[in-house]
Amino acid sequence: MGDREDAYRQLFKQNTGEYNKIGKMKEKQDIMLERNEELKDMPNQYWHRIISFVKSAVRIIGYGIIPFDLFVATLVLIISEVIGIIEELV
DSSP: OHHHHHHHHHHHHSOOOOBOTTSOBOOHHHHHHHHHHHHTTSOOHHHHHHHHHHHHHHHHHHHHHTTTOHHHHHHHHHHHHHHHHHHHHO
């Protein structure tokens, strides 16, 4: 157990900061700007959630219609799949 403990101490003792290309420690502002650039390509979580709720509601309605009219239920479930595709594009 002693060897493992020493290895863990060495791992966690090291500075795990981020460095730029020339080996200099990055400033907090630089790190924030880089992360904001990465977040630009992220989907809009608010609209993704709203569309997901709408899709779930349409699915529930579609499954509820099955005992009464199979054709209409199929159309409603197809519409919910189209909403699912839109959800992934948001």
